[in-house]
Amino acid sequence: MIVVTGATGNVGRTLVRLLAEAGEQVTAVSRRITDADVPQGVRAVAADLADPGSMKAALEGADAVFLLTGGDLFATEPKEIVAAVSGPGRIVLLSSQGVVTRPDSASHGRFGAEVERAVIDSGARWTILRPGGFASNRYAWAGSIRADRTVAAPFGDVGLPIIDPDDIAAVAAAVLREPGHDGRTYELTGPEAVTPRQNAEAIGQAIGEPVAFVEQTREEAREQLLAFMPAPVADTTLDILGEPTEAERRISPDVERVLGRAPQPFAAWARRNAAAFR
Numbered sequence: 001m002i003v004v005t006g007a008t009g010n011v012g013r014t015l016v017r018l019l020a021e022a023g024e025q026v027t028a029v030s031r032r033i034t035d036a037d038v039p040q041g042v043r044a045v046a047a048d049l050a051d052p053g054s055m056k057a058a059l060e061g062a063d064a065v066f067l068l069t070g071g072d073l074f075a076t077e078p079k080e081i082v083a084a085v086s087g088p089g090r091i092v093l094l095s096s097q098g099v100v101t102r103p104d105s106a107s108h109g110r111f112g113a114e115v116e117r118a119v120i121d122s123g124a125r126w127t128i129l130r131p132g133g134f135a136s137n138r139y140a141w142a143g144s145i146r147a148d149r150t151v152a153a154p155f156g157d158v159g160l161p162i163i164d165p166d167d168i169a170a171v172a173a174a175v176l177r178e179p180g181h182d183g184r185t186y187e188l189t190g191p192e193a194v195t196p197r198q199n200a201e202a203i204g205q206a207i208g209e210p211v212a213f214v215e216q217t218r219e220e221a222r223e224q225l226l227a228f229m230p231a232p233v234a235d236t237t238l239d240i241l242g243e244p245t246e247a248e249r250r251i252s253p254d255v256e257r258v259l260g261r262a263p264q265p266f267a268a269w270a271r272r273n274a275a276a277f278r
Contacts, residue, residue, distance in 0.1 A: 001025040001061045002176055003088070005049060006068030008037050010136040011094060014169035015066060016042055022177060029058045050076050052084030064090035064176055069115050078111070082118035090125045092175050094168070097132045097187060101247045102240070107233040127181045129171060131188040132248060133162040133240070135269040138199055145211055145277045151200040152214040154221040155242045159193030161251045164269045171258045186254040191263045193249060202267040206274040218242060 002019055006012040007028035016028045020039045027043045038044045045058040049069065059065070065085045069078075085091060095116055098108030119126050141151045168188055175181040194202075197213045204211035218238055225234035240248060255263040270277075 001027060001063055003027045003029060003058055003062045003065045005029045005066060008033055009068065010134065010165040011168045011172070012068060014166050015172050018169055018173040019176065022173065024177065027058050027062065049081050052080045055084045059085065059087055062088040064088055064092065066092050066094070066172055066176065068094045078114040078118045082115065082122050086122040086124045091119050091122065092127045092172055093119050093129065094172070095128050095130050097130045097248065099130060101245050102236055105236045108236050125182045127175045128185040129168065129188055130185060131163050131168050133160055135162050135164045135266050138203065139276060142276050145203060149209055150212045150214060152216050153196045154216040154218055154238070156197040156213055156215045157195050158242060158244065159195045160244055160248065161189040161193050162266060163188050163190045164264045167255055167263045171255060174258050186258060187252040188255055189252045189263070191251065191265055194266045199266055202270045203277050205267070206270040207278050
């Protein structure tokens with residue numbers, strides 16, 4: 001049986017479905033999850049990694065755990081989180097590219113590195129997935145696109161190989177079900193670097209109407225980000241978007257290496273999720 005934490009998120013929801021369709025027994029875990037949130041036959045357990053002891057019921061009968069840790073867990077000791085899920089003896093960790101590209105950032109690097117180290121030191125068999133930026137971050141544009149077919153964003157012509165969360169889920173499903181992935185770390189990116197301006201064009205094509213792109217200054221974008229994230233997180237995010245390192249621009253072969261196919265382009269994500277922008 002496979003336990004999936006973060007089971008109602010952009011990666012976890014698809015991962016639960018893929019595993020269930022493959023005939024695996026799955027326990028889906030999220031803070032407020034209910035049976036209505038999961039496919040038929042999947043066990044839903046409400047638990048919170050910020051309270052590691054709450055995971056006990058979810059892990060009954062488990063052989064492997066998909067572990068997702070986010071910024072809301074910064075106040076929780078990584079060793080406690082990992083100890084709470086290491087009982088099954090197999091952990092697939094969804095980490096971040098920032099562990100290696102932004103090692104000095106508390107939000108993007110240091111916490112993730114501590115979780116990775118705790119997983120490696122846990123004694124469990126492990127695989128680490130390090131994605132770059134998510135295509136689903138473009139959901140933040142949905143309101144303005146629905147309202148007036150406009151996107152406002154900074155760094156309109158800076159390209160990054162953002163990844164479709166469904167590809168992350170597909171890699172995770174393969175790693176959880178197939179042999180040969182223990183002790184490996186995979187960097188996950190999309191197939192090409194795309195700019196915010198190109199993202200807006202792709203969404204416009206998906207909904208059948210043009211979407212205008214308005215270039216923001218860094219200061220304007222920072223003010224918006226501060227409404228829902230701390231200043232250090234906002235600043236590092238803008239550094240990545242505006243001045244990505246060579247490693248953050250790199251297109252990784254690891255999705256294709258694991259799945260035997262190339263990752264999906266942003267335009268495919270936009271078509272599949274066009275309803276969110278109409």
